[in-house]
Amino acid sequence: MHLINHPSPNFGPRPDGAEIDILVLHYTGMRTGQAALDRLCDPQSMVSCHYLVEEDGRVFKLVDEDMRAWHAGRGIWQGCEDVNSRSIGIEIVNPGHEFGYRPFPDIQTSAVINLCRDILSRRAIPSDRIIAHSDMAPDRKEDPGELFPWAQLAQHGIGLWPARQDTPHGAGNIADIDAMLIRLGYGPAQSDKNRVAFQRHWRPSNIDGKADQACADILAGLLAARDQ
Ligand SMILES: [Zn+2]
Incomplete structure (x- = not known):
């Protein structure tokens, strides 16, 4: 190039x-x-x-x-x-x-x-x-x-990126979001900042830093795609 x-x-x-x-x-x-x-x-x-x-x-x-x-x-x-x-x-x-x-x-x-x-x-x-x-x-x-x-x-x-078939609704547990973020690679401190950064990258339509079902599903899909 x-x-x-x-x-x-x-x-x-x-x-x-x-x-x-x-x-x-x-x-x-x-x-x-x-x-x-x-x-x-x-x-x-x-x-x-x-x-x-x-x-x-x-x-x-x-x-x-x-x-x-x-x-x-x-x-x-x-x-x-x-x-x-x-x-x-x-x-x-x-x-x-x-x-x-x-x-x-x-x-x-x-x-x-x-x-x-x-x-x-x-x-x-x-x-x-x-x-x-x-x-x-x-x-x-x-x-x-x-x-x-x-x-x-x-x-x-x-x-x-999650393969679509890997991320059915309910694939991830909202209560596990912060732990899943750390498994993906984020640092252990400041969960709210991790969530915002995650959303900017993988769920840019709504960057509110809140744990929701869509984020949990995307995260589950990402980890499944990586660890398959
Ligand atoms: Zn920079």
Whole structure:
């Protein structure tokens, strides 16, 4: 695939023997893609990512995948607390909730899908380790948010999604939601934040943070799809 080289100085070595088996998707949350690109390449900012996908579908390569980029920060997924060391980070241009959150254009989504498929063709990244930034840091992050087309990515084999036949009504128990979220990968603290992050990713039509039957069923379906 066509990549535009735009190197960032903000990276370091991965620890010896670190597996690369997590993929974190972000939105940039800045007014323009150019502003985000500048910040991700500014040595003062101490932030970076491996790839940035513009709204017009251009894909910039900032940090080599073998190197540790600085995109994830504090958080946890499936017990891993140093997500940067094990992950590839993709920043997707969108002003975000702060500056005018808007739908991701189709051409941008297609570019994200192509990029993810390219990465997954080269790397063994399990589907339940393809996550939103908000999944690993639900107490402080909202990106890439409820408008991000996760279902469309799943149609292309990217990320965990329940098979419809696996999620009949009543498949999950509402009382088990918080425990199921932890089984999926969320951290043990702040159940309400976990529920909101889960809804942004897997049930974006209603992000109220409440435990309901639909969430329980989706979660049961996700765990069944993963553990089958
Ligand atoms: Zn982020």
